[in-house]
Amino acid sequence: MIYYLLYPLHTTFVAFNVFRYITFRTIYASLTAFLICFLLGPWVIRRLSMMQIGQYIREDGPKDHLKKAGTPTMGGVLIIFATVGSTLLWTDLTNYFVWIALLATLGFGAIGFIDDYLMQVKKRNLGLTPRQKLALQMALAMVIGLLAYLVPEFPTKISVPFFKKLQPDPGWGYIFFAALVIVGASNAVNLTDGLDGLAIGPVTIAAVTYMIFSYVAGHARIAEYLQITSIPGCGEITVYCGALAGAGLGFLWFNAYPAQVFMGDVGSLSLGASLGTVAVITKQEILLLVVGGLFVIEALSVIFQVGFFKLTKGRRIFRMAPIHHHFELKGWPEPKVIVRFWIIAIALALVSMSTLKLR
Numbered sequence: 001m002i003y004y005l006l007y008p009l010h011t012t013f014v015a016f017n018v019f020r021y022i023t024f025r026t027i028y029a030s031l032t033a034f035l036i037c038f039l040l041g042p043w044v045i046r047r048l049s050m051m052q053i054g055q056y057i058r059e060d061g062p063k064d065h066l067k068k069a070g071t072p073t074m075g076g077v078l079i080i081f082a083t084v085g086s087t088l089l090w091t092d093l094t095n096y097f098v099w100i101a102l103l104a105t106l107g108f109g110a111i112g113f114i115d116d117y118l119m120q121v122k123k124r125n126l127g128l129t130p131r132q133k134l135a136l137q138m139a140l141a142m143v144i145g146l147l148a149y150l151v152p153e154f155p156t157k158i159s160v161p162f163f164k165k166l167q168p169d170p171g172w173g174y175i176f177f178a179a180l181v182i183v184g185a186s187n188a189v190n191l192t193d194g195l196d197g198l199a200i201g202p203v204t205i206a207a208v209t210y211m212i213f214s215y216v217a218g219h220a221r222i223a224e225y226l227q228i229t230s231i232p233g234c235g236e237i238t239v240y241c242g243a244l245a246g247a248g249l250g251f252l253w254f255n256a257y258p259a260q261v262f263m264g265d266v267g268s269l270s271l272g273a274s275l276g277t278v279a280v281i282t283k284q285e286i287l288l289l290v291v292g293g294l295f296v297i298e299a300l301s302v303i304f305q306v307g308f309f310k311l312t313k314g315r316r317i318f319r320m321a322p323i324h325h326h327f328e329l330k331g332w333p334e335p336k337v338i339v340r341f342w343i344i345a346i347a348l349a350l351v352s353m354s355t356l357k358l359r
Contacts, residue, residue: 002089022215022235025090029239030246033086037078037250045254045261048072053120071259074116075251076267079200080109082247083274087240095236097281100147101274102240107140108186108273112265120264127265137183141273145178148280155229161287161355164227181285182276188295189272191302191322196259197252198324198338202294202345203271204248209291209349210275211241213282216356226356229283237281244274257335287355293348294341298322 002019018024049072083105091098111133119127128136148154149172156174157167170177193199216222218235251267254260263271272295279288289296301323308317318326327337 022218022238026211026215026239026242029086029090030242030249032089033082033243033246034250036082036085037247038253040078040081041250041254041261044075044078045072048074048261051121053116071262073120073262074113074264074266075255075261076109076112076263076265076270078261079247079251079263079267080105080270082250083240083243086243086246090243091236091239095233096151097231097233098236098240100144100281101237101277103147104140104144104182104273104277105270107144108137109266109270111136111140112267112269115269116264116266134183137186137269137273138179141179141182141186141276142175144182144277145175145280148178149175153232155231155283157229157283158285159229159283159287161290161352178280178285181280181288182273184299185276185279185288185292185295186269186272188292188299189275190265190268192295192298192324193263193268194322195324195328195334195338196257197255198341199268199271200248200252200255200263201338201342202292203275204245204252205342205345205349206275206291207241207245207248207278209352210278210282210284211238211245212353213284213287214238214241214278217282217284228356231281231283234281237278241278244271257338287352290348290352290355294345298324301326 053072053074084102087098087102093099111128115127115133117127127133149156156171157169158174158177160166160168189199189203192202214234214237216226217228217231218233218238220230220232223230248271251263255263275292276288279285279291284291299322301318302321305317305321308315319329320326324337324341328334332340
């Protein structure tokens with residue numbers, strides 16, 4: 001909205017010409033989202049506390065977590081509000097990709113909200129069943145994949161990091177591939193959200209990384225120079241990623257150890273799906289395995305733990321899954337686990353950005 005209100009004034013005041021630059025709007029989208037979270041955070045936390053929407057802690061989890069019982073949850077609504085609000089203020093709203101990204105944010109946020117609402121407000125212990133949740137996620141992800149597929153000249157070839165000539169093209173099957181990327185990312189972030197600030201830190205790092213990929217893919221000359229797929233219109237997703245990163249930092253202010261609020265499924269499912277959708281739009285789907293490598297490790301730790309437990313009739317690979325609990329039970333203090341996992345996320349982000357040249 002600000003873009004439409006102020007940029008037309010550049011014909012009278014040349015200074016307003018800055019509003020046409022994606023980089024300028026990305027910076028202020030980030031700051032706007034951060035300020036929304038920072039300013040509204042205390043009010044949201046008070047409201048959640050008044051509504052007695054407190055975190056449920058599993059008794060079979062690490063004993064140190066029992067003291068967190070009752071901490072306000074569903075704080076993800078604040079992240080979504082800040083991201084969407086800032087995006088609407090600073091992006092070109094005629095851009096098709098922006099609306100696809102917002103659909104992912106709001107749609108998966110709604111699924112997470114329903115799950116949290118049933119669990120926290122209606123006191124249904126399990127919320128949505130895993131089958132119901134997965135069905136809703138797949139249905140929405142298929143719609144998002146279809147919308148991307150229907151964009152004129154949107155390439156369905158899949159880029160493989162480090163191999164510039166290896167670009168398999170599944171054709172209409174790309175819709176299913178995109179859906180798997182989005183649902184996988186959504187659930188991986190959800191599994192990672194188990195310690196104070198553990199999920200939102202790497203999500204913010206990944207958002208900044210894809211902010212760079214979005215800008216590069218949307219700039220024809222740079223994309224050609226780096227030999228990556230150019231996506232006309234993708235540049236506006238840079239602003240969206242900036243808003244996502246800013247909202248993440250704003251939420252981290254309150255979610256850092258010891259957390260004053262948790263994001264809940266409304267936040268984790270939405271954030272993961274947002275990253276997956278951006279990966280699809282920028283044609284860096286497989287690279288998400290590197291950018292979000294920490295989420296992949298967390299998800300695989302659960303899969304391996306459950307599979308090994310069933311195959312060996314009760315034996316375990318880790319002391320507890322997801323893997324962050326394993327390190328807690330080994331005696332690592334929670335802040336140490338969190339910061340070390342953030343370091344891993346930063347390292348993986350740097351590796352992923354190196355692929356811009358190593359092709």
